[in-house]
Amino acid sequence: MTNRARIVRGTIGVAGVVAVAELVSRAGFADTSLPPASSVLLRAAEFFGDTEFLTAVGSTLEAWILGLLLATVVAVAVGIALSTTPWLNRATRVLVEFMRPIPSVALIPLAIVSFSSITESKVSLVFYSACWPILINTLYALRDVDPLAKETLRSFGFGKAAILLRVSVPSAAPFVATGVRISAAVGLVVVVSFELVAGNGEGIGGYLLQTQSGGGRPDLMLAGAIWAGMLGALINVGLVALERRTFRWHAVRTEASA
Amino acid sequence: MTVITGDHPAERPTGPTGVPGLRILTGGVTRLWLVALLVGCWEIIARIKQDAYFPPPSTIVRVFHELWFSGPATHLFLTDKALDDFQPSFVNLSCGWALAAVVGLALGVLLGRSRVAREILDPVLQFGRAIPPPTLIPFFIVVFDFGAQMQISTIAFGVIWPVLLNTADGVRTVEKLQLETAEVFGITGATRLLRITLPAAAPKIFAGLRVSLGFALVLMVISELIGSTTGIGAHLISSQQGMELPEMWAGIVLLGILGCLFNAVFALVERRFLSWHSNAHGLDS
Amino acid sequence: MLEVENLTHAYGDAPPVVSGIDLEVKPGELVSIVGPSGCGKSTLLRCIAGLQAPTGGRVRLDGKPVDRVPGNLAVVFQDYSRSLFPWMSVRDNVALPLRRRGMNRAQRQENALKALESVGLPGAAAKYPWQLSGGMQQRVAIARALAYGPKFLIMDEPFGSVDAQTREDLEDLVLRVRGNSGMTILLVTHDIDESVYVGDRVVVLSKGPARVRADLSVELPTARDQITTRELPEFVHLRAEVGRLVRGREAADEPKS
Numbered sequence: 001m002t003n004r005a006r007i008v009r010g011t012i013g014v015a016g017v018v019a020v021a022e023l024v025s026r027a028g029f030a031d032t033s034l035p036p037a038s039s040v041l042l043r044a045a046e047f048f049g050d051t052e053f054l055t056a057v058g059s060t061l062e063a064w065i066l067g068l069l070l071a072t073v074v075a076v077a078v079g080i081a082l083s084t085t086p087w088l089n090r091a092t093r094v095l096v097e098f099m100r101p102i103p104s105v106a107l108i109p110l111a112i113v114s115f116s117s118i119t120e121s122k123v124s125l126v127f128y129s130a131c132w133p134i135l136i137n138t139l140y141a142l143r144d145v146d147p148l149a150k151e152t153l154r155s156f157g158f159g160k161a162a163i164l165l166r167v168s169v170p171s172a173a174p175f176v177a178t179g180v181r182i183s184a185a186v187g188l189v190v191v192v193s194f195e196l197v198a199g200n201g202e203g204i205g206g207y208l209l210q211t212q213s214g215g216g217r218p219d220l221m222l223a224g225a226i227w228a229g230m231l232g233a234l235i236n237v238g239l240v241a242l243e244r245r246t247f248r249w250h251a252v253r254t255e256a257s258a
Numbered sequence: 259m260t261v262i263t264g265d266h267p268a269e270r271p272t273g274p275t276g277v278p279g280l281r282i283l284t285g286g287v288t289r290l291w292l293v294a295l296l297v298g299c300w301e302i303i304a305r306i307k308q309d310a311y312f313p314p315p316s317t318i319v320r321v322f323h324e325l326w327f328s329g330p331a332t333h334l335f336l337t338d339k340a341l342d343d344f345q346p347s348f349v350n351l352s353c354g355w356a357l358a359a360v361v362g363l364a365l366g367v368l369l370g371r372s373r374v375a376r377e378i379l380d381p382v383l384q385f386g387r388a389i390p391p392p393t394l395i396p397f398f399i400v401v402f403d404f405g406a407q408m409q410i411s412t413i414a415f416g417v418i419w420p421v422l423l424n425t426a427d428g429v430r431t432v433e434k435l436q437l438e439t440a441e442v443f444g445i446t447g448a449t450r451l452l453r454i455t456l457p458a459a460a461p462k463i464f465a466g467l468r469v470s471l472g473f474a475l476v477l478m479v480i481s482e483l484i485g486s487t488t489g490i491g492a493h494l495i496s497s498q499q500g501m502e503l504p505e506m507w508a509g510i511v512l513l514g515i516l517g518c519l520f521n522a523v524f525a526l527v528e529r530r531f532l533s534w535h536s537n538a539h540g541l542d543s
Numbered sequence: 544m545l546e547v548e549n550l551t552h553a554y555g556d557a558p559p560v561v562s563g564i565d566l567e568v569k570p571g572e573l574v575s576i577v578g579p580s581g582c583g584k585s586t587l588l589r590c591i592a593g594l595q596a597p598t599g600g601r602v603r604l605d606g607k608p609v610d611r612v613p614g615n616l617a618v619v620f621q622d623y624s625r626s627l628f629p630w631m632s633v634r635d636n637v638a639l640p641l642r643r644r645g646m647n648r649a650q651r652q653e654n655a656l657k658a659l660e661s662v663g664l665p666g667a668a669a670k671y672p673w674q675l676s677g678g679m680q681q682r683v684a685i686a687r688a689l690a691y692g693p694k695f696l697i698m699d700e701p702f703g704s705v706d707a708q709t710r711e712d713l714e715d716l717v718l719r720v721r722g723n724s725g726m727t728i729l730l731v732t733h734d735i736d737e738s739v740y741v742g743d744r745v746v747v748l749s750k751g752p753a754r755v756r757a758d759l760s761v762e763l764p765t766a767r768d769q770i771t772t773r774e775l776p777e778f779v780h781l782r783a784e785v786g787r788l789v790r791g792r793e794a795a796d797e798p799k800s
Contacts, residue, residue: 006377013378091292101517103476106510109498189390193480196392208396221397229389435625438594442618443640457630538629538673
């Protein structure tokens, strides 16, 4: 099937879902609180000229990206350090297995009391929750590096650092990138959650909370959710495109083996 | 630096003197010393600094026990508060997850079978998956008001995506030869779905269910933090607002234990149902 | 039993991989089809089995046109590891198709055990396919086809993935099964020796597109033996002839393509 048919079908799907949502709310099957799809989309479009909302988006984005960047740097560094020192790796494994399943949103109350500024709390929380997927992926990827490739370099007299730099890190990089993509989604959930609980009106979550007061504006709430979804989708698409460009050799190899 | 000894010295057999009991002991020490060290440091520093925000672990454990597990033996040592906190959380979690699992599985099978349906719904699904589920909580509160319905909707909406997309992918990628074998022997309809397609897709379906269970716990907590007066999340936020920090820490520990427990139980179930998968692939390669 | 008339198949706009094949198989016959690797044998088989609609020509089984897989036909595929279902025990693998025969659970299990016994695997019923060796797995696949009780059996390179010793055992198993059940069998192989050893007739295909190059009748005694049959002058002669047809044609084709 050609690409065009896919786009046409996808457009039909989106239009269909919007039309059904519109009909359901107009016909009054559901609760009257369900706003028509057209007004939700209109609100979402109006947000482009709404400085108050755009400031909120900026605040969310800032904490999200900062936390994600910090987590990437730290988790990759820790992952490399751990996988080159087996005794430390063994000892941290228990720690990782205990700390990873703690739902990071459970730390929201702790973040509220531990940090004086809201941005600081948000960044720390995103950092904490984003660390785990990246760290885990780095550890597993480095463990699964083809030993033959390492031995090839070793047989040519390369040292440990050279092997790490030339074989281990490049072959682990695509998996690390996948970890970053997972972390981006998790981080967005966490930052919005924090804002919903304790945003003081800051960020997308805080904005959504404000629309609730005074009777509630469901159309604004859904438009805000659409924006959040768009941000998540855009970042995801961007990261996937970046991965494809950077790791073309990897895509070729995995597709050939599939 | 010698090259050969650098690899995994700890995993080498200890030779003829290695008594099994001793080996387990040294294995335990090499794994646990760091955790013990960190907890010990935390305990000492917290006692010296008397920081209200970071109570010593011993206090957290004591409060943890008092709050939830100091009840009568007839109630399995659960306190009344434990029943009050755990019950709504568990009910919402299991209802939301089960709802997502059933709907996600059914839709996933449909999408996996039909290429046209997949292409029509792909953008909608990709977008739905990208919406952070907590952003819908205010809307769900308006529609359903505070309470179980709102929480179950949040959980179900949030965790349906991994099940749906993994099921669709699993069903789509069933081996062609397996389907042709079914065709040759006249295995069609419900028999084919239950005996061929679903078992073949099961490894991917289980992976989706596992991810969604972990995420369901997250959404359970967040929905209780925002819109509930009962449940473990509500305990967390109310103890934070009352500045009862050891109680808040106990709640975090409780959620961590729950997360580990869910992981472990699910891994057991998975091993029970997918033993053929790991075994078949272990022998193939 | 089977009549193939002017069968032609092309994928999309590509040149045909199978072109103008005429073939007739009489009841009780064992016909081996031999041809160089990648000559379109598998496509031919899939069209005959009704797994694929040919772009031209007709296939009739028992006088009825084949438009989907007929109920009195079974296939043994080369790739047993994917054709057997790894999540089912060996017994369930063999028993599953018997649902179509309207048997109850007990009858299905009983028939499955009987079939497993007839291929020499009485003890494997409770095991899983991946616990067995390749040759044993292919025996299970044969047992599954036998239990199903078809009149016509198609075997697509059935012994292509097993070692030489196992291969000889399985060839003898097919001959024995044929002797006991009187099934009509169409066996596809790229092994020249095998095509002569098991066949009543050998149909030689040419490569790109597949055409019938020759249709030779095998004048060997029905009772065959891996050692004595293979040293008969008729066997040696026929084998050389088939070999020349397969190789010669291939070599002649190469400059053209």
